[in-house]
Amino acid sequence: MKKEWRHPFWENYQKDRITCKLVITHGNGEVTSSTSTVGKYGKDGKITQDYKDVIALTPVNQIDKNTEEREERHKDNRVADKRKIAERAAAQKLEQLFNAKLEVFEIESIKNSTNRKAKAKIRRSKNQYEMMAHTIMLIQEEETKNEATV
């Protein structure tokens, strides 16, 4: 059986625990891999053999570098995730606004209104509040017009 410790990085700032990918080549040639945590000290207070093996393969300064790179990568991912969430929310807002406008244009008095300018204002509204304000104004205008003709 052959053990190989790949991509080690410090799990804590005390630098006494390492996380890495443990790849084991078994006697029958089968290869298995898992994420493994290697502690520096055993229960007896002595440095563990696994730790020695990891350090023998990857010097401390390289593990430092791996750790920094990983932190940087995770930081970038968090920023990208946050950006994606914000973009998705903005897209949803745009879609909701579009659907809301379509609904508004099916309100009888607005559908039947010939006031193109007011309808264009509804269409060009940048958010639902603006759209609602223009909608209410047009409905009121149409109602006033209807009352005057009755």
Added chain:
Amino acid sequence: MVASKRVAFYYSACNLMECIKDYMPDANVTLFCSPEFKDHRCEDFDNVFDVKNPDFLREKLYGMANSPYDITFYMDCDGEVVHEDIATVFEQLEDCDMKYVVLKDDPISLKSFVEKDFQCDGVTETMLLCGGVCLYDRRNPLVRDFMQDWYDMFWIQEHRHTIPEDQHWWKGHGVKDSMLRWDQFTLWWLTNKVPKYKDLKIGEFDDNYRWNWFTSFRRNEHGEYNLVKKHPVFIHHSSTMNKGLDEFKNEVKL
């Protein structure tokens, strides 16, 4: 534009027509629509024609084949025009017979729209042309034939379970059955596999996605629209429009 099968498309088409006329008051706008959808707003279109098969979801292809104009800009109706440059759309045709938006730069969101990459005759092919908008010149008889073939061939795809197999034009090319739901696949076939149409000049719009910008492309953190240099002209809500809003009249009360 074309509205069939679902009345929500008609509502959206009315809105789109108004959007166009906001920026282009003299624009000629023709609607092909299912007869039962019509209301007084049809009077605001320059022409309203009945679709041939009101229950067929892709009657857009019938509308495109039967446009009353020499030069037509077809638009899917589930979107909105948001920029004055719509008035310059016909300049985009230049010396081409047809212009399309090309599905490139591979935004992740496109992968959910269509099976872009597919197998045909053992080769991996890619559907690049998007049928969401199309600018074309019907004065060329080949273009007229092209549009008619697009409709007829897609009709066979959609009704393949009842149409005899000897009419299955894709047969023997190792195309997955799931591809047959896409009219874009028919478009790909016509532009890549049919010798008759090899001389058609097919081009891409300037600033490509500007003419068919899907909301799923999203805006960046500065509020700028991704994948375009300038503000989009047509924003397409294809993947998100509430197509189930067929009961507006009953639901909306203020």
